[in-house]
Amino acid sequence: MTKQITDDLAQALWETLLLHSTKGRLRYGDITAIACEFGLTTKAVTRVWKKGIRSMGDRVAAVVKAGWSRRGRKKSLQSQTRPRTTEDLIEEVEYAFHETSADTLTKTFLTLQSVMLEIMKYGGSNTYKIPHIHKDKLRNAGKLPITLPCDVQVYWSARAAIMGHFLAPNNQDASDLDVFLY
Template identity: 30%
Template sequence: MQDGQLRRGLKTELELRFQVHKSTITRVFDDLKKQMSEGNVIDVKNKKWGYVDENQWNIQMNFSNQCLFGDPTFVNMQETIHINEKWFWLNPKTRRFYLLSKEENPYMCQQSIRFKIKAMFMAVVGKPLYDANKNLLHDGKYGIFPFVFKKRALKLSKNRVAGTMETKAIESVTKEVTRKMLMEQVIPAIKSKWHPSLPKNVFIQWDNARQHQISTDAEFQEGCTSYGFNIQMVFQPAQFPDLNVLDLGLFTSIQSIQYQSFTENLDHLVEKVNEAYAVFDPKVNRNTWITLQKCMTEIMIKNGGNNYPPPHMGKNRLENQGIMPEQIEVSRDIIHQAVEHLNTLFRQVNQADDEDTQMQIDAD
């Protein structure tokens, strides 16, 4: 049971398993929720006076155990937002063309690979939000922002006159640049596009790169807590790019769309990247968040390792059958295995080995 609701299809499974009517399952489930809300001990005995059928008692007790003590699921992650940076190039290193017999090969001259035009973008993505009828309420896209600045041209060239405002890419993204991007672009975009039905406790996840060790002073805290929001920055584990949906597949999808165009300058590149982000399919975004949960399960199976093949579960087939899970179940055996492995790696703070005690040296 997750957030007071049974997972999709569980009532039908219990109806076939225990050979009872669906109304019986609904009645027992409503009784369970009432007792849990009141803080009482779970009691699903038949309330009728007289003889209580032993089979009916076993059925209801097994149903309560299935609801309360079944395999746990991941949280819905609806309040989690993933952000990350990526370099987008003006043109790919290689490009394939299909030409007619009389067409000439496309040609683009460039002095050196060092002069290839590129720009870094910070993408902000959340999980798509659907209602009970599977209607899309929010696509989970909060924006993609380039690290660029405007500079006036000092000299005359064949492309523009002197004094023209040009777009330049920020080549070195430092802590100060990252903090400015969060304060002026990312956090305001989240606040303006946040769906009103969701709580305002937002978790922004990114990797723990050096430029992400920003200063969280009073000004930054004010920006994260204004208008009733409580925005917190959390780091993902190191060496695990699969724990960020942007690295898991969204960046690849956006870049494949952007490479379908032929950009000529940096302004054109920014325009095409924004267009690729805008046409990005929310269905692919939702599937990536499901893949993220499967990756977490594989990491627990590997005891924290990343040596696992990409998990596949046939999401298109499950969606066509109407049984696509939004939250993946995890076997309790896998969780117990992961907990036991962690217990072998750590020890209590106040627990000291005999060897450590013997090795202590008196400073006097």
Template identity: 85%
Template sequence: MTKQITDDLAQALWETLLLHSTKGRLRYGDITAIACEFGLTTKAVTRVWKKGIRSMGDRVAAVVKAGWSRRGRKKSLQSQTRPRTTEDLIEESVMLEIMKCGGSNTYKIPHQHKDKLRNAGKLPTTLPCDVQA
């Protein structure tokens, strides 16, 4: 049975591994026994052991964290996301090109450099339409 490792469980696992180690080495079968004791896989126990040894090698106090909180989709602040106002502008420009071609599908999509216009604050909300189109 596998389960999600919390920070407290990872810290308890690290302390148990340290108690079983001698001079930074574990005896054969210790990882398997500790994995059965905590109800984890040997791979999870090995990952916690290697992470702890790596932090001890850097002469940093070994605080072993689970790392599961960093997984998944990253949350972005609402102020950092750009509003989706350019789709209407794209649709208008494509419709203008279709009308210029007389309704056929041989039109070319115009590139408007929307990023540059948006950064300069000159992005139009509507496009001018010719009367002849």
């Protein structure tokens, strides 16, 4: 005979599953441990978990907020919604556009420039580390640059590497590429 799952038991089970979950996923063995704790089969616990996830709509488990501190958390930079139509997507893009500050964009493009500089220094490799340029300190001092300087030697070596790639035997003319490098 199997144990009947009441609404209260299902709610307690769901809350326990949520407490064990991280970003909507359970670790290996959590379902078995929780099934033993509640005296249920793993199949019954799995059924409650899947039903709860399905009821969330977009397959992201709700966060149990009771008693959790908000200190030390960073604001998410990604939208947590899932647009299903073109109109929803357009609304999300417009919302993100209005919510993004010029300061955020400036810092993002400075990071992009530092990534490009490091890629050029390392000959196209991705084994670089992005140097910390203390953007917030520079901004507060009013000295945040718009562009980052590039060493002449780094530029010419990167240009030579790119031109060498495009002047390979199969590519006789690199004049189109040359326009972008000046």
